[in-house]
Amino acid sequence: MYNNNPTLENIPKKVDETKQGEVFFKEGEAAPTKKFYIESYGCQMNFSDSEIVASILQESGYGPTRNIEESDLILINTCSIREKAEDTVRKRLRIFDKVKAKRPGTLVGVLGCMAERLKAKFLDEEKLVDMVVGPDAYRDLPKLIASADEGHKGVNVFLSREETYADISPLRLDSNGVSAFISITRGCNNMCSFCVVPYTRGRERSRNSFSIVAEAVDLYNRGYKEVTLLGQNVDSYTWENPETKEKVSFAQLLVMVAEVHPDLRVRFSTSHPKDINDEVLFAIRDYENICNYIHLPVQSGNSRILEKMNRTYDREWYIQKIDRIHELLPDCAISSDIITGFCSETEEEHKDTLSMIEYANYTMSYMFFYSERPGTLAAKKYEDDIPLAVKKRRLVEIVDAQRDASMASNLKDSNKTFKVLIEGDSKRSDQDFKGRNSQNKMIIFPKKDGLKKGDYVHVKVTNMTSATLLGEIVDNKEA
Ligand code: 5AD
Ligand code: SF4
Numbered sequence: 001m002y003n004n005n006p007t008l009e010n011i012p013k014k015v016d017e018t019k020q021g022e023v024f025f026k027e028g029e030a031a032p033t034k035k036f037y038i039e040s041y042g043c044q045m046n047f048s049d050s051e052i053v054a055s056i057l058q059e060s061g062y063g064p065t066r067n068i069e070e071s072d073l074i075l076i077n078t079c080s081i082r083e084k085a086e087d088t089v090r091k092r093l094r095i096f097d098k099v100k101a102k103r104p105g106t107l108v109g110v111l112g113c114m115a116e117r118l119k120a121k122f123l124d125e126e127k128l129v130d131m132v133v134g135p136d137a138y139r140d141l142p143k144l145i146a147s148a149d150e151g152h153k154g155v156n157v158f159l160s161r162e163e164t165y166a167d168i169s170p171l172r173l174d175s176n177g178v179s180a181f182i183s184i185t186r187g188c189n190n191m192c193s194f195c196v197v198p199y200t201r202g203r204e205r206s207r208n209s210f211s212i213v214a215e216a217v218d219l220y221n222r223g224y225k226e227v228t229l230l231g232q233n234v235d236s237y238t239w240e241n242p243e244t245k246e247k248v249s250f251a252q253l254l255v256m257v258a259e260v261h262p263d264l265r266v267r268f269s270t271s272h273p274k275d276i277n278d279e280v281l282f283a284i285r286d287y288e289n290i291c292n293y294i295h296l297p298v299q300s301g302n303s304r305i306l307e308k309m310n311r312t313y314d315r316e317w318y319i320q321k322i323d324r325i326h327e328l329l330p331d332c333a334i335s336s337d338i339i340t341g342f343c344s345e346t347e348e349e350h351k352d353t354l355s356m357i358e359y360a361n362y363t364m365s366y367m368f369f370y371s372e373r374p375g376t377l378a379a380k381k382y383e384d385d386i387p388l389a390v391k392k393r394r395l396v397e398i399v400d401a402q403r404d405a406s407m408a409s410n411l412k413d414s415n416k417t418f419k420v421l422i423e424g425d426s427k428r429s430d431q432d433f434k435g436r437n438s439q440n441k442m443i444i445f446p447k448k449d450g451l452k453k454g455d456y457v458h459v460k461v462t463n464m465t466s467a468t469l470l471g472e473i474v475d476n477k478e479a
Contacts, residue, residue: 042079
């Protein structure tokens with residue numbers, strides 16, 4: 001549990017070098033008697049939420065397992081953002097049902113964004129699950145499990161205006177022991193017309209700044225070297241200290257986390273273009289350990305479509321933002337999310353998105369075709385009138401344009417030397433390490449004796465693909 005008492009004195013500011021190394025179970029704690037298996041889909045926020053769920057379950061005597069066959073509790077943390085994500089969950093639930101048939105007594109629970117939308121369907125019509133738990137109701141899990149054990153189906157999809165799980169210390173699942181997520185806000189107030197998140201995750205709330213810093217300190221003490229501050233819209237973070245009434249902005253929070261230790265890298269995601277301001281850019285400029293990387297989804301490069309999407313900026317305004325970032329932070333990489341084939345999008349308007357990829361020089365993008373979500377503003381107001389074949393063809397063109405932009409950006413890195421945080425062995429060869437530079441680009445390079453994951457090295461880029469840089473370790477940055 002983190003200290004939630006909002007006074008700076010209570011926060012362990014100094015890191016304790018003797019506490020390095022991962023702790024899975026607390027010392028003196030009995031090995032858990034029951035096991036849970038959890039699968040997560042969707043955004044990083046969902047993966048981060050699964051770690052909160054894991055912590056709550058561990059407190060009530062459940063330990064994690066990667067083997068579904070030996071689990072007493074199977075959980076699936078779901079995503080509703082596109083139809084495809086929902087289809088995947090349905091398929092998995094049918095497989096879980098077969099596991100359950102072989103192992104009677106095993107409970108199955110649906111967590112996350114699909115919970116609210118589809119609770120009745122899951123429990124009554126499909127009869128596949130024992131409990132349905134929304135993103136703000138995870139504290140209720142032990143109670144819901146107990147009642148499901150007695151044969152009562154459990155549901156809690158209540159969306160809270162306060163819940164931030166600030167005091168819960170996440171149990172790091174599938175961790176590389178080097179990078180971790182810290183969730184700083186929950187929900188979203190933005191109402192982009194295509195997006196279901198405000199309905200599935202509720203209103204935006206910011207977490208107590210001190211508990212965020214405490215989590216970063218704790219991670220550093222356990223050997224982690226990189227934290228990513230997570231939220232649907234991190235730049236609108238604002239937390240008021242109830243005692244002093246002082247407000248902490250996102251830029252101030254970034255600095256507080258950066259000051260935990262110069263060797264702890266700080267990243268953040270996602271930034272809405274309307275909310276990222278100069279203060280944030282100055283923090284990136286002034287702190288070497290705040291990474292030179294901004295995920296700044298454009299969604300569309302055309303002003304008419306942006307207006308229909310309710311993004312609150314137009315093409316010119318977004319371009320000015322990009323220019324400002326490049327002016328203040330010449331080495332900063334920018335990435336994006338793009339939706340193609342939104343309601344009524346013309347060929348000309350689609351070309352505006354292609355040209356935006358080129359202008360912004362995105363190092364990478366997450367690219368999707370529009371998928372209508374029930375209940376959203378777009379579903380109510382606009383016709384989903386772009387044929388699937390056209391959406392798919394436009395998506396191919398966007399993916400191609402992004403591949404060219406990524407290659408062009410990687411070519412510019414040729415012969416440059418970067419400080420890289422080693423994340424572990426490369427997927428292809430245990431003779432190579434993989435790691436990232438400040439710009440969030442993955443670099444593969446041959447190992448050298450005495451180095452291990454979590455170390456920083458300088459790597460000179462010698463070759464590349466559009467997805468990855470290849471390089472070799474050099475002695476120092478000037479080499
Ligand atoms: N259809 C397609 N993509 C969507 N996204 C959000 N809603 C939809 C939708 N209805 C994308 C946006 C967002 C990312 C997380 O998912 O690009 O930034
Ligand atoms: Fe959805 Fe827009 Fe909020 Fe992102 S900012 S979660 S796209 S409503």
